[in-house]
Amino acid sequence: MISVSKPDAILLLAHGTPDVLSQMAEYLAKVTNGRPMPAAVVEELQHRYAEIGLREEPLPEGPPLTRWTLLQGRMLGELLDIPVYVGMRNWHPYIADVVAKMHADGVRRFKAVCLAPQNSRTSVGLYRSVTAKAAAELGLEMEFVAGWADHPLLAEAFALKMWPVWAEACAILKTRVPVLFTAHAVPCRTIMSGTVSSPASPSARPGAPVPAEGIQNYGASTTPDPYAVECKRTAMHIARALAPVGMTDRDWYFAFQSQGVAGAPWIGPTVEDTLKALAAEGHKGVVLQPVGFLCDHVEILYDIDIAFKETARELGLHLWRADSLNDSPTLIQAVAEVANGTWQADVDERGGQ
Ligand SMILES: C=CC1=C(C)c2cc3[nH]c(cc4nc(cc5[nH]c(cc1n2)c(C)c5CCC(=O)O)C(CCC(=O)O)=C4C)c(C)c3C=C
């Protein structure tokens, strides 16, 4: 890691999303690092993106993920005294293009912050390797922040969104409604210690095969991936932030959502299984909050708002979702502290593929 004492600019890194439905196959090839997706998967994802408003013509305001991420970058720029750039790994504006623009603008040292607070080889590690390569090609110095899951203002931002909806749910059902925090699942082999060909993690089905192909190889490692633990730590901080209004550690659960289509085991428990368990315990409602996503996109607007709500309804559960952080000033303050070093984030050496 190259430490940059005083960066010339901040580069925010985000996932990226297609602008129109016809770009789906090309987008998925970026996400999977070139591995083509079956036509049925492309069609299913086109269907999901259509359900959240994407069409063949670009939306005037852009797709939600792009729109919110660019706004977050502008809001951060208003708080900091150095320029803020935004680059995406899987779609425009691509990280490499933005790094080239930074170079053209005279930036020589920059600090990169992922808009994904929990560190994982499958997400943050991939952002890191793409950004490091682009920076090295142009001779730019990069400092990379590899995780800020414990930032108190991140927890506060989520708590501020959770509190009104939890209070409403408890008032309507006249009981303590369970809270279900979620984060995006990762393949089991991502979180394993040892090499990628080790036996599957405890959350995989016993004896389940781990295909050699099917998902990207995130690289051999001798250290466990911190992602699952960091996600649960963020959830714990949110619940603790809500202790003054009565939330206890007995009120919340954690599940991993949106397991991928690739043929390999992904970590759980799934949201679907957790909803079944809550219904079986006699609950009539649940308040869900994804704690790894910082703005609206398909895995919130489709997976939660359409698919999980339907699953919950079939189980006799009312599902509420806390609003996404989107333009939360508290979130932007957290990112500002990560970016300017006021809050010391975990900086590590893990790379991507
Ligand atoms: C920590 C892990 C991951 C986060 C966070 C994450 C966020 C995220 N993902 C999409 C869209 C897609 N992701 C897809 C596949 C995929 N996602 C992850 C991990 C995280 N994603 C993995 C490991 C994979 C598999 C990659 C592979 O090589 O196959 C896909 C493809 C379809 C699918 O498998 O579901 C899409 C689309 C968004 C928009 C997002 C957050 C902004």
Ligand SMILES: [Fe+2]
């Ligand atoms: Fe993903």
Ligand SMILES: [Fe+2]
């Ligand atoms: Fe996903």
